[in-house]
Amino acid sequence: MERADGAGPLPPSLLTRGLSKSFGLTRALTGVDLRVDAGTVHALLGENGSGKSTLIKTLSGYHHPDPGGSVEVGGQPLQAGVASSAYDLGCRFVHQDLGLVDTCSVADNVALTTGFPTRCGAVRRKALRRRTEEALQRLGLALDPDTLVGGLAAAERTGVAVARALADADRTSVRLLVLDEPTATLPDTEVKQLLAVVRAVAASGVGVLYVTHHLDEVFEVADDVSVLRDGRKVVTTKARALTRRELVEHLVGGELEEVSAASDSLPTAHAAPVLRVQDLSAGPLVTANFTVRPGEVVGVAGLTGSGRETLLPAIFGAIPRSSGRVQIGDVILAPGRPDRAIAAGLTLLPADRVRLGGVMSMSARENLTLPALRALWRAPRLRRRLEVAQARTWFERLDVRPRGAVDAPLGSFSGGNQQKVLFGKWLRCAPRVLLLDEPTQGVDIGAKAEIHRQILSAVEAGAAAVVSSSDYDELVALCRRVMVLRDGRFVAELSNGALTVAEVAREALGSEDRAA
Numbered sequence: 001m002e003r004a005d006g007a008g009p010l011p012p013s014l015l016t017r018g019l020s021k022s023f024g025l026t027r028a029l030t031g032v033d034l035r036v037d038a039g040t041v042h043a044l045l046g047e048n049g050s051g052k053s054t055l056i057k058t059l060s061g062y063h064h065p066d067p068g069g070s071v072e073v074g075g076q077p078l079q080a081g082v083a084s085s086a087y088d089l090g091c092r093f094v095h096q097d098l099g100l101v102d103t104c105s106v107a108d109n110v111a112l113t114t115g116f117p118t119r120c121g122a123v124r125r126k127a128l129r130r131r132t133e134e135a136l137q138r139l140g141l142a143l144d145p146d147t148l149v150g151g152l153a154a155a156e157r158t159g160v161a162v163a164r165a166l167a168d169a170d171r172t173s174v175r176l177l178v179l180d181e182p183t184a185t186l187p188d189t190e191v192k193q194l195l196a197v198v199r200a201v202a203a204s205g206v207g208v209l210y211v212t213h214h215l216d217e218v219f220e221v222a223d224d225v226s227v228l229r230d231g232r233k234v235v236t237t238k239a240r241a242l243t244r245r246e247l248v249e250h251l252v253g254g255e256l257e258e259v260s261a262a263s264d265s266l267p268t269a270h271a272a273p274v275l276r277v278q279d280l281s282a283g284p285l286v287t288a289n290f291t292v293r294p295g296e297v298v299g300v301a302g303l304t305g306s307g308r309e310t311l312l313p314a315i316f317g318a319i320p321r322s323s324g325r326v327q328i329g330d331v332i333l334a335p336g337r338p339d340r341a342i343a344a345g346l347t348l349l350p351a352d353r354v355r356l357g358g359v360m361s362m363s364a365r366e367n368l369t370l371p372a373l374r375a376l377w378r379a380p381r382l383r384r385r386l387e388v389a390q391a392r393t394w395f396e397r398l399d400v401r402p403r404g405a406v407d408a409p410l411g412s413f414s415g416g417n418q419q420k421v422l423f424g425k426w427l428r429c430a431p432r433v434l435l436l437d438e439p440t441q442g443v444d445i446g447a448k449a450e451i452h453r454q455i456l457s458a459v460e461a462g463a464a465a466v467v468s469s470s471d472y473d474e475l476v477a478l479c480r481r482v483m484v485l486r487d488g489r490f491v492a493e494l495s496n497g498a499l500t501v502a503e504v505a506r507e508a509l510g511s512e513d514r515a516a
């Protein structure tokens with residue numbers, strides 16, 4: 001991209017040379033050279049644990065890189081390990097946790113980091129409103145600055161976080177925007193909206209480093225693609241010069257068999273339902289009635305606020321319900337008693353793994369064995385060797401990496417590997433019903449296929465699964481039927497020929513007009 005004053009091309013937004021980072025004996029990054037040009041979107045991909053987050057954290061100053069490498073932002077050297085240097089040179093980061101305050105307006109959220117305009121100590125609300133409106137409009141977001149953030153759709157929330165990142169007093173100083181898996185929990189229908197925002201950012205001259213596991217997005221939004229494997233960059237290429245198959249090969253270092261509609265091979269379930277949900281209501285979920293039989297994988301789709309986020313926690317008893325009944329086999333579950341739910345054979349893999357899914361300060365081994373310690377107990381103590389052996393078996397079964405690190409704190413694993421540990425923790429309980437909320441969120445394509453295989457094999461062995469997901473491809477690949485929630489109620493149940501990604505999206509949105 002050329003300079004506005006015609007004085008030649010803009011320097012690269014980001015240029016790393018020989019960037020390395022070690023944690024003890026683990027080499028998380030080895031000699032990474034990366035160039036993000038101004039005004040372009042550069043997708044960064046890699047399997048779980050390949051070093052993407054470490055790269056981002058090193059750029060932001062959170063990690064101090066190993067000696068020997070260098071980083072430039074807009075042609076200026078970045079001071080390693082100094083967060084203010086990254087900020088001053090114009091690096092902005094939007095993490096998966098957007099850091100927004102739901103109970104504040106859009107304008108207040110933007111001002112929380114960029115500052116409130118004041119006169120004589122009083123906030124100039126009109127100026128704040130105008131400034132926020134301009135920041136949103138530059139990204140093509142038609143939002144009222146006075147709207148509460150908690151009421152926005154997921155893509156709009158991410159849009160607000162991006163607008164805030166760019167809405168500095170001196171906006172021209174922003175050179176690099178790093179987006180860490182911005183679509184990880186967005187329903188498919190909202191992804192397009194966010195990609196339009198990303199393109200608008202690049203069009204304004206900012207370089208965008210876009211971290212994702214979703215291959216389709218690479219072809220939709222990226223100019224360039226780089227792939228990390230085991231901390232090394234294995235390729236940088238133009239996105240348009242690449243096929244999906246080639247990209248997969250770069251990612252996994254070979255071919256990958258993605259699980260697709262394997263659920264067709266599942267035995268038809270004739271048994272009595274193992275899960276019965278009657279007139280359940282909780283928060284935005286107005287009412288839910290359904291049953292699931294052993295051998296079934298049932299999907300749940302719905303936009304943010306449709307009640308999808310509350311359905312599974314309410315069944316499990318993790319959040320209060322206003323009314324309704326949940327039954328596992330013959331057992332009627334008491335509300336608000338996850339312990340009894342687990343005893344009855346119900347498990348929940350929650351969507352928010354860091355806050356609700358696991359104990360990040362405890363080891364992966366302890367997380368794996370926590371819900372079912374009785375089998376390891378021989379009074380007066382735990383059979384530690386057996387516990388370690390079991391943890392190792394689950395590491396192997398789910399391909400958790402680093403393979404031998406069963407005693408490392410869960411928080412030190414990459415996001416996708418944490419998810420595999422937490423999934424294994426519930427599989428180990430041999431549950432009758434698996435409730436899975438966004439089971440492959442933040443998980444790379446190889447691990448996703450593995451988790452799908454594990455779900456199907458648990459179900460083939462007689463369990464039942466309810467999968468709530470914003471990834472409609474996942475629902476269609478995995479489920480026999482998909483129930484769609486809208487405005488707190490099930491509005492459709494799709495199966496057989498009607499179960500397509502387009503149909504799920506149409507039902508979730510509610511009309512073809514809105515989908516267009």
Ligand SMILES: Nc1ncnc2c1ncn2[C@@H]1O[C@H](COP(=O)(O)OP(=O)(O)OP(=O)(O)O)[C@@H](O)[C@H]1O
Nearest residue numbers: 023028048049050051052053054412413414415416
């Ligand atoms: N603070 C830390 N202490 C020890 N090891 C770490 C730490 N942070 C990351 N690692 C290790 O560095 C490697 C790279 O991890 P990183 O989180 O960068 O991967 P990632 O590509 O972001 O994965 P994901 O897609 O799962 O988020 C992994 O082996 C991980 O266990």
